[in-house]
Amino acid sequence: DGGITQSPKYLFRKEGQNVTLSCEQNLNHDAMYWYRQDPGQGLRLIYYSQIVNDFQKGDIAEGYSVSREKKESFPLTVTSAQKNPTAFYLCASSMFPNTGELFFGEGSRLTVL
Amino acid sequence: AQSVSQHNHHVILSEAASLELGCNYSYGGTVNLFWYVQYPGQHLQLLLKYFSGDPLVKGIKGFEAEFIKSKFSFNLRKPSVQWSDTAEYFCAVGGGADGLTFGKGTHLIIQP
Numbered sequence: 001d002g003g004i005t006q007s008p009k010y011l012f013r014k015e016g017q018n019v020t021l022s023c024e025q026n027l028n029h030d031a032m033y034w035y036r037q038d039p040g041q042g043l044r045l046i047y048y049s050q051i052v053n054d055f056q057k058g059d060i061a062e063g064y065s066v067s068r069e070k071k072e073s074f075p076l077t078v079t080s081a082q083k084n085p086t087a088f089y090l091c092a093s094s095m096f097p098n099t100g101e102l103f104f105g106e107g108s109r110l111t112v113l
Numbered sequence: 114a115q116s117v118s119q120h121n122h123h124v125i126l127s128e129a130a131s132l133e134l135g136c137n138y139s140y141g142g143t144v145n146l147f148w149y150v151q152y153p154g155q156h157l158q159l160l161l162k163y164f165s166g167d168p169l170v171k172g173i174k175g176f177e178a179e180f181i182k183s184k185f186s187f188n189l190r191k192p193s194v195q196w197s198d199t200a201e202y203f204c205a206v207g208g209g210a211d212g213l214t215f216g217k218g219t220h221l222i223i224q225p
Contacts, residue, residue, distance in 0.1 A: 033212045040122065042203060042217040050210055058211065090157065092212070100145040100207040104157040 002027050004105035006091050011110045013078075013085075021076045021108045023091035030095065032074035033102065036060060037088040046089075049074055078110060086112045115140040117204050119216035126194055127224050134189040134219050136204035146187040147205040147213065148178055157203070163187065174198070199223045 004025045013019045025032065031050050035043040045058030049068040063082025068074055074093075078085045088109050092102040120135035138146065148160040161172025168180040178189045187204060201220050207213035 031210070031212075035212075035215075040217060042117075042119075043215040045212055045214075048210075048212050056211065092157075094212070100147065100205075100209075100213055101159060101162060102157075102213055104149075106156040 004091055004093055004103060006089075006105035006108050008108060009106065011108060013110065013112055015112055016080045018077055018079050019085075019110065021078070021089055021091075021110070023074045023076065023105060025072050025074075025091075025093045025103075025105075027093055027103060028071075029093035029103070030071070031093060032068070033092040033094070034058075034064070034066065034074070034076045035090045035092065037090055037107070043090065046076065085110055115206055115214045117206050117214055117216035119202075119204050119219050121219050122217065123220045123222070125222045125224060128196055129193050132189070132191040132194045132198070132221070134202055134204075134221070136187045136189065136216060137185050138187065138204070138206040139185060140206050140214075144180075145207055146178075146180060147207070148172065148176070148187075148189050149203045149205060149215075151201045151203070153200065160189070160202070194221075194223050196223045196225050 007022045033048040034046040037043050044060050047066040049055035065077045090107045091105045094102050116139050118137045146163040149157045150160045151157045161170050163170045163180045171177045176191050201218050203218045204216040205213040
């Protein structure tokens, strides 16, 4: 099945720890995105990448980092510098040139204890 | 900067009622408009999209939306809702390299 796989689905971490969320796609899409979803706030863009080895900050990049070493993979690291990391994280991809239509994974829910 | 405003954060309807969810946007470039739906426990999926042409767009599951350029609006409609339409609905605008800008969402509850 073609799609986007995010793991883990649920993750707990202690304050001060970094954690990495995985996102893999087999849609052969060039562009990949990370969004954060909070109740009542919609989706906010963290980072995006149009091509391998290149990525750009979104609206709320502080406290996060990404890498894009392979076309199909776009992991997100939530660092200890992120002040409010408990959230639902969504990975998405799209074809390039970008028409805007995004395909989403099922999300990863991070809870900081 | 682009922005999207969804007027209703929570909507409760009875089955068979008509639905209209408001969406207004501000965007300086060519507009691509979207409605996404997130059913409980499922991933976000595309409901419908507008790129150009006929401003009345039909999507899946009987939903439609009308693009009114003069009002910067892209309201979502369905003539008769079902219990299975209970979900969160997001309006989004975009078309550039930086993905989509989403509204804050509308949580729709359909009572049987």
